[in-house]
Amino acid sequence: MAHRWTNTLTRNDVTEERLWLNRRQIMAGLGGMAVAGLAGRAGAAEGLEPNSYEEITSYNNYYEFGTGKDDPARYAGDLTISPWSVKIDGMVDKPGEYGFDDILSKMTLEERIYRFRCVEAWSMVVPWTGFELADLLTMAGVKSGAKYVAFETVLRPDEMPGVRYNVLDWPYVEGLRLDEAMHPLTIMATGIYGRDIPRQNGAPLRLVVPWKYGYKSIKSIVRITLTDTQPPTSWNKANPNEYGFYSNVNPQVDHPRWSQATERGIGGGLFAKRKDTLMFNGYDEVASLYEGMDLTVNH
Amino acid sequence: MIADRINAATRRIPAWPLYAISVLPPAWFLYQGLTGGLGVEPISALEHELGQLALKMLIAGLCITPLRRFAGVNLMRYRRAIGLIAFFYVVLHLLVWLVLDVGIVSQIWADILKRPYITVGMGAFALLFPLAVTSNNLSIRKLGAKRWRKLHRLAYAAALLGALHFVMLVKGFQIEPLIYMGIVVVLLALRLPLQRVPFLRASG
Ligand code: HEM
Numbered sequence: 001m002a003h004r005w006t007n008t009l010t011r012n013d014v015t016e017e018r019l020w021l022n023r024r025q026i027m028a029g030l031g032g033m034a035v036a037g038l039a040g041r042a043g044a045a046e047g048l049e050p051n052s053y054e055e056i057t058s059y060n061n062y063y064e065f066g067t068g069k070d071d072p073a074r075y076a077g078d079l080t081i082s083p084w085s086v087k088i089d090g091m092v093d094k095p096g097e098y099g100f101d102d103i104l105s106k107m108t109l110e111e112r113i114y115r116f117r118c119v120e121a122w123s124m125v126v127p128w129t130g131f132e133l134a135d136l137l138t139m140a141g142v143k144s145g146a147k148y149v150a151f152e153t154v155l156r157p158d159e160m161p162g163v164r165y166n167v168l169d170w171p172y173v174e175g176l177r178l179d180e181a182m183h184p185l186t187i188m189a190t191g192i193y194g195r196d197i198p199r200q201n202g203a204p205l206r207l208v209v210p211w212k213y214g215y216k217s218i219k220s221i222v223r224i225t226l227t228d229t230q231p232p233t234s235w236n237k238a239n240p241n242e243y244g245f246y247s248n249v250n251p252q253v254d255h256p257r258w259s260q261a262t263e264r265g266i267g268g269g270l271f272a273k274r275k276d277t278l279m280f281n282g283y284d285e286v287a288s289l290y291e292g293m294d295l296t297v298n299h
Numbered sequence: 300m301i302a303d304r305i306n307a308a309t310r311r312i313p314a315w316p317l318y319a320i321s322v323l324p325p326a327w328f329l330y331q332g333l334t335g336g337l338g339v340e341p342i343s344a345l346e347h348e349l350g351q352l353a354l355k356m357l358i359a360g361l362c363i364t365p366l367r368r369f370a371g372v373n374l375m376r377y378r379r380a381i382g383l384i385a386f387f388y389v390v391l392h393l394l395v396w397l398v399l400d401v402g403i404v405s406q407i408w409a410d411i412l413k414r415p416y417i418t419v420g421m422g423a424f425a426l427l428f429p430l431a432v433t434s435n436n437l438s439i440r441k442l443g444a445k446r447w448r449k450l451h452r453l454a455y456a457a458a459l460l461g462a463l464h465f466v467m468l469v470k471g472f473q474i475e476p477l478i479y480m481g482i483v484v485v486l487l488a489l490r491l492p493l494q495r496v497p498f499l500r501a502s503g
Contacts, residue, residue, distance in 0.1 A: 055339040067473055070338060120470075122340060167471040238471055257414055257468070259406060270332045270341045270399060 002108035004184035051124040055267045060200045064160040072200035078159045081204045090225035093141025107131035114210035117249045117281045123263045129191030134182045149181040150231035152223040174218035175231035211283040213247045244299035249281035302371035314380040321384040342399045349392035356385035357458045361486040386431040416467035423460035426453045
């Protein structure tokens with residue numbers, strides 16, 4: 001069921017004209033009219049101005065390629081993304097290896113302009129292309145009794161220099177509750193600005209859950225498992241005190257080491273001001289998923 | 300010997316050019332930050348570059364005494380400049396945090412009190428402040444060499460806190476801050492047993 005959600009944002013992120021022009025120039029320099037045109041349309045339609053392609057693809061956290069923000073852009077080039085397949089297993093009717101092209105041929109791609117909020121208190125706006133995770137799960141057939149979805153990132157030491165260090169317990173794993181996974185906001189992204197998603201952003205397909213901190217949106221997925229028990233998640237394993245299973249964006253629950261009340265939008269230069277972080281990153285429509293839950297305990 | 304040659308070569312080089320040179324790296328980073336050379340998040344990049352510079356200079360300052368004791372290289376003449384430059388970098392690092400990074404007074408206080416790595420960083424700054432203020436001949440005379448030297452042992456604690464601050468702020472298990480911490484610990488350890496060797500104590 002594609003197109004269940006459209007950009008109806010509750011708040012406009014106003015951007016100065018100067019920055020806007022700047023971005024268009026950067027993009028024109030990068031790749032021509034198609035991209036600039038898309039950006040223009042996206043920005044105008046929602047009042048939510050996407051970051052430039054350059055910003056989105058040069059400032060990344062993808063620790064398999066190194067812990068520096070520019071490491072993924074520098075070192076992800078060697079990652080083999082074709083052929084690619086995703087193993088879907090666990091409590092599904094049709095388990096198996098699903099080829100990437102095979103998946104794409106059955107899914108409806110659409111553009112979703114989402115806020116992206118990193119746990120490190122910076123944020124971007126990204127024009128993703130992708131399909132609803134619900135459609136993929138429905139294709140595989142979710143068995144009754146399944147309650148969670150577990151995800152796993154590819155692990156290739158030969159192509160991923162960062163995994164030489166045990167920054168995290170590799171491979172990277174993440175998880176969602178089934179209702180979160182089935183929510184129309186939750187997508188599998190395959191593109192940015194209408195182009196194939198670059199390796200540093202999680203090629204060829206990654207999760208995007210816009211109301212959660214960025215690390216929940218696991219990249220370069222090779223396995224999806226339906227289970228009835230809460231799956232382990234990488235950051236939670238590394239430091240359960242700092243990173244919970246839910247990891248919903250929440251300005252009232254600080255990271256133990258820094259405040260989550262504010263964030264800085266990427267691309268504002270040396271004098272960018274912080275802005276208030278929004279509950280659920282501004283996606284209030286997901287609040288009902290957590291009714292009755294203490295979001296401080298279940299952070 | 301190499302040490303003799305270094306000593307001979309540096310005998311005629313005064314310390315003051317170091318002050319002038321020390322302005323160049325932060326000026327360069329600032330220029331880069333203004334012109335896009337620090338990437339799309341220049342505030343955090345500038346903050347990190349200045350933090351690294353500060354820690355490196357603190358470590359350089361701790362090297363002077365062991366270099367003389369164990370290698371016979373005498374760079375004592377430059378120690379004050381190195382220490383003051385380290386402090387200068389810490390101040391710039393702090394300023395970036397105060398003005399560019401946080402910029403919200405209520406959040407600044409909350410962070411200093413609530414965030415352990417900020418508290419530790421501020422602790423290092425607080426320890427360095429009296430050292431910077433007394434890094435001049437008049438203060439040495441007023442305090443007396445003995446008390447002055449005692450006071451300036453705070454540099455050891457400041458370096459430890461600076462490295463600890465770095466260890467505390469990274470996500471996941473990362474090597475780099477641990478390497479810095481290791482270097483600081485070794486440099487401090489080199490001083491410990493020798494304090495008890497009588498003929499070395501005099502050279503302080
Ligand atoms: C002796 C004093 C200090 C030293 C040696 C020092 C050193 C450092 C170093 C090495 C880094 C990490 C650089 C990197 O990741 O490449 C850093 C980051 C940082 N420091 Fe300091 N620092 C000191 C004092 C302070 C003070 C007083 C504050 C603020 C009150 C502060 C705030 C920060 C912040 C906010 C970061 C970045 C944290 C992040 O991005 O997660 N530091 N510092």
